[in-house]
Amino acid sequence: MREILQKLSDGEISAETAEKMLKTMHIMEIEDFAKMDMCREVRTGVPEAVFAEGKENDEIVKIVMKCADNDGIMVTRLQNDRYQSIKEDLSPLIDRGFKLNYNRKARILVVKEHDPKKIGKIGIITAGTSDIPVAEEARIVAEEVGCDVLRSYDVGVAGIHRLFSQVRIMLEEEVEVLIVVAGMEGALPSVVAGLVDMPVIGVPSSVGYGVGEGGFTALYAMLQSCAPGIAVVNIDNGFGAALFASTIIKSRIKREI
Structure with missing residues (x-):
């Protein structure tokens, strides 16, 4: 964009040409199967990713x-x-x-090519070991947008005594957002939200038996939580949870500037 504006300023291109170049620079067409949004991160703060x-x-x-x-x-x-x-x-x-x-x-x-600039710190908690793949997706994405990540896995309500020391560590480390991944009945985000004074992002995982299989029971439980301060993303959506967490931190940074 800077190069286009400089050429316009130097009289090398017309205003009409500059307008056309600015419009087309946002999209990269790859043959007939993909149109990549090359300015998504600049515009929204969310990097372009390929599913x-x-x-x-x-x-x-x-x-x-x-x-x-x-x-x-x-x-x-x-x-x-x-x-x-x-x-x-x-x-x-x-x-x-x-x-x-x-x-x-x-x-x-x-x-x-290079590591991102650090912007803040988040915590990721899972109810069970089977939830770790979703949590790891969230961790990788969060780190790639500049977040330091503290992890605590397999601390769900089936053994609730495991949770409290881990939450204390998160608080002592001054994490700003917690991502909580849970399958089965999806109770863990509600428990965590009742213990902390920060945003909690619930991620239902598709782990479970019977009616819990596919993650819908966990999703409904998180949406119906009586604990305040919970946002819920889609089933197994660690990617979305990480980007929402980073958006919260970036909003704080903007207010401080």
């Missing part, structure tokens, strides 16, 4: 190779076998100075 499910491996490769220069890119819900299949095709990015970090549990590939 791997439903895309062919070669499509993912083309998207990443084209978009890496735009401050890197994240590929979510990328299974390990698929990453292994495309890893070699993405290797030229390493020669260009990019880091390729893949987290198998979180199923996320992060392509970046």
Whole structure:
């Protein structure tokens, strides 16, 4: 944008040409299957990410190779076998100075040149070990937008005594937002929200038996919570929870400036 405005100021292009260039610079079309929003992070504070499910491996490769220069890119819900299949095709990015970090549990590939500026601190808590993949998705995304993350896993209501010391640590470390992931009956976010004076983001996971299978029981329980201060994202949506948490922190930073 700066280059376009400079050319306009220097008389190298007309106002009409500058307007057209500014309009088209926001979108990168990749053949006939993808239109990437290249200015999403500047406009909204939320980075552009690629949802791997439903895309062919070669499509993912083309998207990443084209978009890496735009401050890197994240590929979510990328299974390990698929990453292994495309890893070699993405290797030229390493020669260009990019880091390729893949987290198998979180199923996320992060392509970046540099680490983000730190903006704040969040905590992530899970009810059970089976909820960790969703929590790890939230952790990776939160760290990639500049948050320090404290984790405490497997501290759910089935053994509630495990929780209290972990919450105390979160408070002592002055985390600003808590993300709480729970499946089954989804009770943990309500318990946590009754103990802390900060925003709590509930993430229902698709872990459970019978009527709890698929995460809808946990979702309904979190939406119906009697504890105030809870926001709830979609089932298994660690990605969305992390970005909402970072938005809360960024809002605080803006007020302080």
